[in-house]
Amino acid sequence: MRWIEISPGFACNCRCSGCFSCSAEAGAQMDWAEVQRWLYFGRERGAKHLWLSGGEPTLRRDFRKTLKLAKHLGYERIKVQTNGMLFAYEGFAERAVAAGMNEVNLLLKSLDPKVHDALNRTPRSHELLTAGLEQLRLAARDAPLRLEGDFLMTTRNWSELPAVVAHYADRGLVHFNIWLFSLVDQGSRDLRRLVPKVSDCMAAMVEASDVARAHGATLCSLNTPHCMVPPSHWSMQFNAAGMDLAVVNPGGHVFMLEKSSIEQRVYVDRCDACAVRKWCHGMRSDYLAVHGDSELTPVSAEAAAGVDPRGSVLEI
Ligand code: SF4
Ligand code: SF4
Numbered sequence: 238m239r240w241i242e243i244s245p246g247f248a249c250n251c252r253c254s255g256c257f258s259c260s261a262e263a264g265a266q267m268d269w270a271e272v273q274r275w276l277y278f279g280r281e282r283g284a285k286h287l288w289l290s291g292g293e294p295t296l297r298r299d300f301r302k303t304l305k306l307a308k309h310l311g312y313e314r315i316k317v318q319t320n321g322m323l324f325a326y327e328g329f330a331e332r333a334v335a336a337g338m339n340e341v342n343l344l345l346k347s348l349d350p351k352v353h354d355a356l357n358r359t360p361r362s363h364e365l366l367t368a369g370l371e372q373l374r375l376a377a378r379d380a381p382l383r384l385e386g387d388f389l390m391t392t393r394n395w396s397e398l399p400a401v402v403a404h405y406a407d408r409g410l411v412h413f414n415i416w417l418f419s420l421v422d423q424g425s426r427d428l429r430r431l432v433p434k435v436s437d438c439m440a441a442m443v444e445a446s447d448v449a450r451a452h453g454a455t456l457c458s459l460n461t462p463h464c465m466v467p468p469s470h471w472s473m474q475f476n477a478a479g480m481d482l483a484v485v486n487p488g489g490h491v492f493m494l495e496k497s498s499i500e501q502r503v504y505v506d507r508c509d510a511c512a513v514r515k516w517c518h519g520m521r522s523d524y525l526a527v528h529g530d531s532e533l534t535p536v537s538a539e540a541a542a543g544v545d546p547r548g549s550v551l552e553i
Pocket of ligand 1: 249250251252253256257291292293319320344357
């Protein structure tokens with residue numbers, strides 16, 4: 238194990254469409270003793286890096302205690318995945334950095350506050366994210382702090398992707414992850430209308446990757462099989478297994494990232510003829526239930542010749 242992702246609780250101050258945290262039981266929280274146990278567990282199993290997720294990890298009373306202990310135990314990269322809202326409050330970012338946080342992944346939805354707030358189902362979430370980023374940039378002047386963006390791609394925002402990458406790369410973000418909207422955690426709501434067809438989005442994704450590169454940043458796509466991405470841009474393919482990351486959820490559920498329900502793993506018969514079958518993670522079943530499998534087209538040996546199909550891990 239190189240990374241451990243600890244989700245200490247599913248409580249959140251946003252109610253994003255399609256997020257499990259909105260439907261998780263309010264009581265699904267680790268106590269501090271449990272958080273400590275998992276921090277020690279990670280180091281004992283060789284994890285060098287911590288990814289603190291949720292829910293919204295900044296809401297927890299033991300947020301800074303967790304960062305401090307992680308630093309004390311020798312975790313090198315201490316990443317916080319967040320909607321960024323609490324960082325808007327003066328001193329919050331500075332104190333988190335002093336406690337040990339050295340990476341932040343901000344949840345990005347749209348440059349349009351109305352779209353962002355609507356997808357988050359939380360008024361003012363865009364305003365607070367913007368203010369939070371400014372505070373994080375101030376904190377980054379005095380300490381090493383890597384800023385990344387997680388873009389959740391839906392039918393409502395995919396066309397903005399290159400502009401979002403340009404906007405945030407101009408504001409110091411050095412890496413972007415594209416997460417394809419998933420129905421896995423939609424609960425009783427029917428959110429199929431939000432799942433974009435990847436072939437519709439691919440030109441924007443390729444452009445966003447080029448925009449990132451032009452800014453000296455990098456970009457990964459986490460949920461797209463190789464046949465949907467031009468070989469010229471396979472470097473954007475996320476290699477989940479390459480992370481060697483164990484996820485720990487409240488209740489002690491532990492699994493490797495590549496076994497997560499939002500990883501792909503579904504193939505069709507014609508995949509057997511695909512030259513990159515060995516490296517492709519397949520497609521998610523919830524996506525195939527909405528859009529069918531007509532986009533899955535075996536990659537020929539000629540198309541794959543001379544291109545590294547392994548993709549990237551978030552170790553950049
Ligand atoms: S901010 Fe993150 S954890 Fe909170 S509801 Fe949105 S996606 Fe879920
Ligand atoms: S055809 Fe199948 S194995 Fe090949 S890239 Fe597409 S999903 Fe992956």
